[in-house]
Amino acid sequence: MASAALRDTRRRIQSVQATAKITRAMELIAASRIPKAQARVLGSKPYTEKLIEVIKNVGAAGAGGHPLLERREPNRVAVLVVASDRGLAGAYASNIIRMAELRIIELQQQGREVFIYAVGKKAQNYFRYRGYRIEQAWLGVTDTPGYGDARAIARTLMAAYGDERIDAVEAFYTKFVSALTQTPTQQEVLPITRPEMTDEEAAARVSYQFEPSPDEILARLLPMYVEALVFNMLLEASASEHSARRRAMKAATENAEELIRVLTVQANRARQAEITTAITEIVSGAEALASQK
Numbered sequence: 001m002a003s004a005a006l007r008d009t010r011r012r013i014q015s016v017q018a019t020a021k022i023t024r025a026m027e028l029i030a031a032s033r034i035p036k037a038q039a040r041v042l043g044s045k046p047y048t049e050k051l052i053e054v055i056k057n058v059g060a061a062g063a064g065g066h067p068l069l070e071r072r073e074p075n076r077v078a079v080l081v082v083a084s085d086r087g088l089a090g091a092y093a094s095n096i097i098r099m100a101e102l103r104i105i106e107l108q109q110q111g112r113e114v115f116i117y118a119v120g121k122k123a124q125n126y127f128r129y130r131g132y133r134i135e136q137a138w139l140g141v142t143d144t145p146g147y148g149d150a151r152a153i154a155r156t157l158m159a160a161y162g163d164e165r166i167d168a169v170e171a172f173y174t175k176f177v178s179a180l181t182q183t184p185t186q187q188e189v190l191p192i193t194r195p196e197m198t199d200e201e202a203a204a205r206v207s208y209q210f211e212p213s214p215d216e217i218l219a220r221l222l223p224m225y226v227e228a229l230v231f232n233m234l235l236e237a238s239a240s241e242h243s244a245r246r247r248a249m250k251a252a253t254e255n256a257e258e259l260i261r262v263l264t265v266q267a268n269r270a271r272q273a274e275i276t277t278a279i280t281e282i283v284s285g286a287e288a289l290a291s292q293k
Contacts, residue, residue, distance in 0.1 A: 006270040013263045020256035026088065027249035030242045034179055037239035041176055044235055048228045055194070055221055058214045066215075067162050068192050068222045074168040077107050078115045078135070078157060080189065080230075082173035082237045083123035084142045090251075092174065092244035093122040096184045100172040103186065104132070115166055119153065119234070135160075145238055150231030158226055161190045173233040174240035180247075182240035189229060192222060 081100045083093040100123075107114050115135045118124040124137040136156060141149045160166045169190040175183045 003270065003274060006267060006274065009263055009267045009270060013260055013267065016256050016260050016263065020253055020260070023249045023252040023256060027246055027253060030246035030249060033242045034239065034246065037235065037242050038176065038179075041232070041235045041239050044228070044232050048225075048232055051221060051225050051228055055218070055225060058218050058221065066218055066222055068158065068190060068226065069194055071191050072164075072167045074112060076113045076115065076166045076168075078117055078160065078166040078169045078190075079104055079107075080117045080153070080157065080169060080171040081119065081123040081127075082142070082171065082233055083118070083120035083126075084237075084241050085121045085139060086143070086245075087122065088248060089241055089245040090248035092182070092241055092248075093120070093126075096172050096174050097123055097126050099184045099186065101127075101130075103170065103172070115160075117153070117157065119237075141234065142238055142241060145231070145234035147227070147231055150234055151227050153234075154223070154227040154230045157190060157230075158223060166190075171230075171233055173237045174244075176236045176239040176243070179243050182243060187229075187233070189226065192225065 079100055081097060083097055087093070104114050104116070116127055116132055118127060118134055118137040120142045121139050124134060124139065127134055138149065138153060157166075157169050161169065168188070171187050171189050173185055173187070175185040177183055
């Protein structure tokens, strides 16, 4: 009969094996989602680039100002933090949250009033636990963001900026570089910095006739540009989250397999010790019986 220590070791092996199956499955799921997320990131870039090109042409045609281009003294700053809804992705969420919090502390030390807009349950829970006031949070977005999610976020920020409840918007998200590299990034969203033509672009520029007026076209384009900017951030963050989760689950699976090997060796040694003890007892008993004859 196995000893208590051996039974405990075997139970631990079974528990770790079950955990390894879960982490392996999560690794495969995350790996399957990375190509799709990466394709969405690449697919969104031409639209944004074309918007920027049209804005440059409209601006060169003499389009005037727009409320989203207006720069004010940044006394009230909105901080948009794009984290994740789920964990098990290593330091993915904590890295971007830490970066945003350092900026929030810096702004508060400068006497600025900070408004936090959180995307993802991780960001919401962290800042709420720390006692920060969250103006609005969007949950269930980060796994597979849609353009409607980006539009809702962008319109909320633009409305607050247009009503002068905030003077600037800074976004914090994780930029997807590759499946192995993701970079926490800070980007100014509002006010919009008007894209300017380079000398080469100006020399090659085609003269357009605009209908309606350039000012009206610009008024339509700028909100679309902010929506596209936010959508690209969500897509970059989603691809980064899947990549970080795949790495984290791969490391967890490898650690579980190593632990199983260590526990198996322990169990084998414990079993060998029990067998040796049993054989010794049998031999000793046999010798004792033989000596009595």
